[in-house]
Amino acid sequence: MKNILTCLLAVFTLANFSAQQKKVIEITGLDPSVKPADNFFMHVNKKWYDATPIPSTQAGVGAYMFMNYPQRLRLKAILDSVSQKQQSVGSLEQQVGDFYASGMDTLTIEKRGFDPIKPLLADIDAIKDIPSLMKYVAGALKMNNASIMAFGVGPDDRNSKMNIAHAYQTGISLPDRDYYFKTDASTLEIQKAYKNYISTLFKLTGSDAGTAVKNAQTVYNIDKEIAGSHRTRVELRDVHANYNRFSVADLQQKQPNIGWKTFLTNIGAQTDSIDVGQPKYYEKLNLLLKSVPLQNWKLYLKANALSNYAGDLSKAFVDAEFNYAKVISGQSVQKKRGEVMASAVDGYLGDALGQLYVKKYFPESAKKRMQELVSNVQKAYAVRIDRLDWMSDSTKIKAKEKLAAITKKVGYPDKWKDYSQVKVARNTYFENVLSASAASWERELSQLGKPVDKSAWFTTVSTVTAYNNPSANEIVFPAGILQPPYFDNDADDALNYGGIGMVIGHELTHTFDDQGAQYDKDGNVKNWWKKEDYAKFKTKIQQVIDLYSTFTVLDEVHVNGAMTVGENTADIAGVAVAYEAFKMTPEGQDDTKIGGLTPDQRFYMSVAKIWRVKMKDEYLRLWINSNPHSPPFWRVNGPLMNSSPFYKAFDVKEGDKMFVPLKNRILIW
Structure with a gap:
């Protein structure tokens, strides 16, 4: 009876939430020459991929981490503005403005050698x-x-x-x-x-x-x-x-x-x-x-x-650093100084700059909408746990307790870092860096032997990222990622659940991936599993390792299935739970087409668009060797090969390149 009530409550809540009208956003750039059942990533992204050059100052272009390039230009605009005006001493504007100005003063930096x-x-x-x-x-x-x-x-x-x-x-x-x-x-x-x-x-x-x-x-x-x-x-x-x-x-x-x-x-x-x-x-x-x-x-x-x-x-040192880095990344031209300094200020005084960013780019309405999306996907996750056929009821109870205990951080922190100890002057960039570094060290060291500060964030709010922190049992979505193609406050549910919904599901799943599953609801490494259930879980994890180890890039280089297993598990389950949440909305339960596409088709196309990335071969090789995520191509096709509703949405049949027999499709969460 308890499990049935949970399911009904989740359906009721999401259905009521999604009744609002949203603007119609067309999905463009589809390539009909690529059959969706053969290569969905390229069906959705090939026209963009072929037509979009990688900027000479970057190693890649598109969504995901490469959205941080336009983000840095946004930050640069803020910094250009505040650094050129007289600011109150000790204000956020004065700190970040003077730090930025000191780094932009290349004449002084050059003289100092x-x-x-x-x-x-x-x-x-x-x-x-x-x-x-x-x-x-x-x-x-x-x-x-x-x-x-x-x-x-x-x-x-x-x-x-x-x-x-x-x-x-x-x-x-x-x-x-x-x-x-x-x-x-x-x-x-x-x-x-x-x-x-x-x-x-x-x-x-x-x-x-x-x-x-x-x-x-x-x-x-x-x-x-x-x-x-x-x-x-x-x-x-x-x-x-x-x-x-x-x-x-x-x-x-x-x-x-x-x-x-x-x-x-x-x-x-x-x-x-x-x-x-x-x-x-x-x-x-x-x-x-x-x-x-x-x-x-x-x-x-x-x-x-x-x-x-x-x-x-000075420039000679910067050039030396770049000449080495470009061999690894494939980036052919150095970034402009303004972009470099925007990144530096974000790194050293991130919470000060972040407050200015939030004020300009992240309205409260977006935060509220995102919080509702996170809660809805979390409810859908509980429904999926109830339906698992490989997990016992006693372990399901523990899993749902852990799911319910997750702390959800959205947009920006409730408590910003204080940089009053950082000494900033407009003509001593190197010393500004040392002062900010020393303050960061002291801030961290001051926490030794003390209770954990659960309000702390480990990213800046403008960064396009999201993360799961298992020791705090928390998921975090900074304002930087809460923009198209991931999130659009005015978009219909298909796009938002296929976009940021997938990311939410992904981060929730890290709570239950090969590493996260070893932490309890309080963030301690402690077994909460029934022995037989954990053995079944490990078998499913091995299936993920085995599948992704067969995937290749650059014609010959294999994905390291064991290194990427946590992220791949999160991708597979992230799509599945986001789809579950989407089907609880009025649009998800409807068949009305938008732009000739069904709601399910729009959902999966949104999944493909959020990994719309193109990168230099050198950087892709670095990625394969050192990044725990699979390359973007496989972050789309890998999970969708294992998503049965995708087969129905795009008529995937035996003989198609993305076809996997039903009995072999991976279902963990």
């Missing part, structure tokens, strides 16, 4: 032994420059209400550990570009060409030694293996070269234990600190500092 970083280089030159090396490392970390020590403060996986100290593997500069060991042509080219980059940095700071090349190779060799100790991206998905809480006394005894007690004192952290995510890295580091000559470590730290701040120095 690498003078701003000379004190850091002098500190490295003064290192005389391992303890003084570690003291420098601690000081750099307080400026948010992690070299060989990565330390952070965050929830305890076993007690999510409290913040504890965490240490992670770090120390490499290529995109991933595997880049040091692969021998294919594209990877070798990236290795060469990285060595050239480090060599150039040494030459720009006074080394002759021969010495610079030799020093760059020394740095690379240390990098490669470190990379061998790193866990792979697949191994990093193991929640239990990446929780290793040690007492500081134990770490001090086992790794005396690191000198944990002194290190913690030097960074200002008071704790008697640390969760060391990847212990083998710190075991290796302890050995390397003794086996690698001190002079080589000093070269390594100089390369790290120069690389970390290259973009904040």
Whole structure:
């Protein structure tokens, strides 16, 4: 009886909500030459894909993360406006405006050359032994420059209400550990570009060409030694293996070269234990600190500092950084300074700039509509849990308790960060960066040993993204993503449920993916499953891994099914639950066509449009190697191959390229 009442309540609520009239938005650009049952991504997107050039300053174009390019132009317009007017001292406008102006003052930056970083280089030159090396490392970390020590403060996986100290593997500069060991042509080219980059940095700071090349190779060799100790991206998905809480006394005894007690004192952290995510890295580091000559470590730290701040120095350093980055991304021309600085201000003073962004671009009505959509998809999720044929009633109760306990954050935070400690001047860009970095570090460190602040956000509000935070059991949708093609406050339900509804379903599913399913409703890593149910769940997860491992891009490169399994699970279920919610609306229950398309067809076309992306081959290769999401093409075709209503909407039959027999279609949530 309880399950039936839940279903009826969900249908009633959504049906009443959706009665409002919406404007008609046509779906254009469909390519009839591509059969939807063979390649739905290209049926919807091919005309756009073929006709749309990638801007020379970008690695890709379209929706998803590449929408952040026009977002940065929006931010730039705000910053141009506030930086050119006299602002009240201490106001948001003054802080972000002066920070932006200091970065736009390239004449002053050029005159200073690498003078701003000379004190850091002098500190490295003064290192005389391992303890003084570690003291420098601690000081750099307080400026948010992690070299060989990565330390952070965050929830305890076993007690999510409290913040504890965490240490992670770090120390490499290529995109991933595997880049040091692969021998294919594209990877070798990236290795060469990285060595050239480090060599150039040494030459720009006074080394002759021969010495610079030799020093760059020394740095690379240390990098490669470190990379061998790193866990792979697949191994990093193991929640239990990446929780290793040690007492500081134990770490001090086992790794005396690191000198944990002194290190913690030097960074200002008071704790008697640390969760060391990847212990083998710190075991290796302890050995390397003794086996690698001190002079080589000093070269390594100089390369790290120069690389970390290259973009904040004169043009020669910026050019060197770009010449390396373009080999990885395929981007052919540097971004304009205004775009770069808009991104920098967003990164360093994001909540201050975000308040100005929200005021201009995110009305309260959009937030209210989005909150209703999130609640509706959440209700539909509960309906789907009730219908699962592979899960027992006792586990269903636990799953629905966890679903109901999810915190939903929409648009912007209730409490904005305070940047009053950041010192900003219009003529000292480098020092502004250091001040903002130091304030960020102090803000994080101040939370050590304290209850978790559940109001905190881990993205800026203008960013086109969304995320699930399992330790807080929360889903977050910043204002940046709440715009077309994902969300349109005036669009009909088919478009919004196929767009942002799919994203909502995706983020909800991370609560129940291979990692999220191991957290309970309070955000603790704790088993809430019946043993037999979890075994069935793992079997279904393996089906996702196996399917996506068969998908290829660039004709030969396979999707890493094990690395992307969490996102792929969320995509498959995200489409399914969004469709469930859509069918509870009047439009979803109707057959009236709009522009010759049924409501179901419009829903699925909206799913395809939100991943309308085109990127450089170099960037796509980087994506496959390091991104936990599948490429956009498979974020459309992969889930839809497993969505039975899609087959009916587009008459998909055996023999069509997207056809999968009913018994083989993956249904998890």
